[in-house]
Amino acid sequence: MTAVLFTCAGQRVDIVGAFHRAGATTVAADANPLAPALYHADEHALVPRIDDPDYVPALRALVEQHDVRLIVPLTDLDQVTLARSRDELGAVVLLPEAEIVERLGDKYLAHLLFEERGIASPPTWLPNGVPDDATFPLLVKARHGFGSRHIYRAADGAQLGFFLGYTPVDSIVQVCLGGEEFSIDVFCDLEGRCLNAIPRTMIESKGGESIKGMTIRDERLIELARDVAEKLELVGPANIQCFRETDGAHFLTDINTRFGGGFPLPLAAGGRYPELALALARGEHPEPRLGDFREGIVMTRFFSDLSLTPNGDGTLKPLAPAE
Ligand SMILES: Nc1ncnc2c1ncn2[C@@H]1O[C@H](COP(=O)(O)OP(=O)(O)O)[C@@H](O)[C@H]1O
Ligand SMILES: [Mg+2]
DSSP states (O other): OEEEEEESOTTOHHHHHHHHHTTEEEEEEESOTTOGGGGGSSEEEEOOOTTSTTHHHHHHHHHHHHTEEEEEEOSSTTHHHHHHTHHHHOSEEOSOOHHHHHHHTSHHHHHHHHHHTTOOOOOEEOGGGOOTTOOSOEEEEETTOOTTOSEEEESSHHHHHHHHHHOSSOEEEEEOOOSEEEEEEEEEOTTSOEEEEEEEEOSEEETTEEEEEEBOOOHHHHHHHHHHHHHTTOOEEEEEEEEEOTTSOEEEEEEESSOOTTTHHHHHTTOOHHHHHHHHHTTOOOOOOTTOSOTTOEEEOOOOOOOEEEOSSSOEEEOOOOO
């Protein structure tokens, strides 16, 4: 059995469970004892907060204790820390190079990175660099944003000025696209080769998370995602978001270098990403299987819950399910 450590496990019960079913021994870590995914793992541990100097040593200790072969971050929060400390951690870290992780986490640097590598993304500026002839509507977007927070649509120059003053966070200004938005879940090997790309529609999103969507066999999106993933040398899972304009052109808006909120959908469609991750952890070299998934699979997500009871030693354990 290959042991996998999930960091910032949070609510990602779906991912921890899928790796368990794929044959992994799952170890979940979080700073919060009420993170539900902790109690769905084979082993779990409470760790210091990410900004604590003991964070990486605590993960390293878990790697040794459980003979962990693979580390999979489940949020954006500790990715830069993990990518920078990969040599100290003692297991394969399922992330691209630290520089790529850092740049993708900053929407301005990400835009420059896309331009540098020949990937189309909407025109984007820092607040003081917006040209006079920029076409409205424009979006004021959080530079280090996530979950669709702090995004404001400005219809004209007066609104742009207002929103730039109003937003509480460091922001960029970006052309607001009018086409359809798609999301593609890719999985790449440790050398940055794209093994699969599964596009989906965004039927409904809430708080930035896709809650309803359908897999589609769109060859242009599959090829776009493969090209983007390989140009950026992505490693492991990533969620690539783009818009298709009415003339058919695609523009990239966001990449998350982790399993997306829509993880259940590529899983249900047969992507077998947990199995691919375990193969990489074992040093295998799985062949690309682009397009190997079922189209027309529809996901509809819902809330779930877990009841816990004191364990007697200050920790909590799941309450036995009622008959
Ligand atoms: N340039 C854009 N034009 C139109 N809509 C956009 C644009 N950028 C972002 N959005 C919308 O805002 C949502 C969140 O933006 P995104 O760049 O993905 O940031 P994050 O997910 O990190 O909050 C997107 O899913 C999309 O619906
Ligand atoms: Mg996004």
